[in-house]
Amino acid sequence: MRRPGGSGAGRRRLLWAATAVLVVCGLLVWWLRPAPSPAPGGKITFATGVRTGVYERYGTLFKKRLARDLPRVDLTLQHSEGSVQNLGRIVSGEADFTITASDALAAYREKGGKDASHIRACARLYDDYMHLVVPRDSPVDSAEDLKGLRVGVGEKRSGVALVTRRLLKAAGLDMDHDVHPVRKGIDRMPDLLSAGELDAFFWSGGLPTGAIERLAERTDIRLVQLGDLLPRLHEQRPDMRYYRAAVMAPDAYPTVQRGRSVKTVAIANLLVTMDRTDAALTEGITRSVIKSRDQIGREVHAAQKVDLRTAIYTDPVPLHEGARRYYRSAKP
DSSP states (O other): OOOTTHHHHHHHHHHHHHHHHHHHHHHHHHHHSOOOOOOOOEEEEEEOOSTTSHHHHHHHHHHHHHHHHOTTEEEEEEOOSOHHHHHHHHHHTSOSEEEEEHHHHHHHHHTTOTTGGGEEEEEEEEEEEEEEEEETTOSOOSGGGGTTSEEEOOOTTSHHHHHHHHHHHHTTOOTTTTSEEEOOOTTTHHHHHHTTSOSEEEEEEOSSOHHHHHHHHHSOEEEOOOGGGHHHHHTTOGGGGGEEEEEEOTTSSHHHHTTOOEEEEEEEEEEEEETTSOHHHHHHHHHHHHHTHHHHHTTSGGGGGOOTTTTTOOTTSOBOHHHHHHHHHHOO
């Protein structure tokens, strides 16, 4: 004969036992789970570009943002002549991260540059637009008209000098013999043009570039179209695919363009590092770049083009593993 209440007591014992097992399992899971990784920290260097250029301004604003996102990381900015020198600096270890134009990176890989196969990308950022700037009353209406003139071509180790040489070649001109090349950066070329010591200068930068806006405030200037050179540019070598047709909208430089658009050539910029760079640090840097778009974009309008959907397209180099981690976690 079954004792009264026996079935209820058994059920209670089973319930208590099950509860005890669950508590023990929970404690084991908590005890055995890996400790959270510490936030990245330490000192790193970011190579930017010429003073007054877009790379330099972007780097300055990014440093402020990173101090909030990764407070244990001490970021030092390093000025440079531009893309070509920047690549040399990350390869040599002088810099940990940098911005470079995709054409300069492709050229470095094509010539078998040191450790070229170890360069990795964090993100595609924004496009640089080629500018050919002349005084308003200049007779220059195309790149072919530059023959025999004093032309600012960018500093020796800049991406500006690389693409300028190629554009002049597409126009049937040799940079070293058919023009008088002045190897200065955007920090000097506007003043030289304003002083009458330059007839024209080339610049590759995001829209708008502050140095050109400031030049327009004191000197009447024009932008010369370069779009007609693109077919001949593409004929030069296979790596010329990094140049695309682009248009500067009338509101890029309203007082300069006066309601007219300007056809030109554009090149993508990439944020790059080396494959040896710590994955957690690279993930954090990549996250901060994407998240800071709106904040930086209020002052560097080109940065508004940074976008999660396009940031992963970093041809000619693959993404760093840390960057891959971020993009996988950020997928909607």
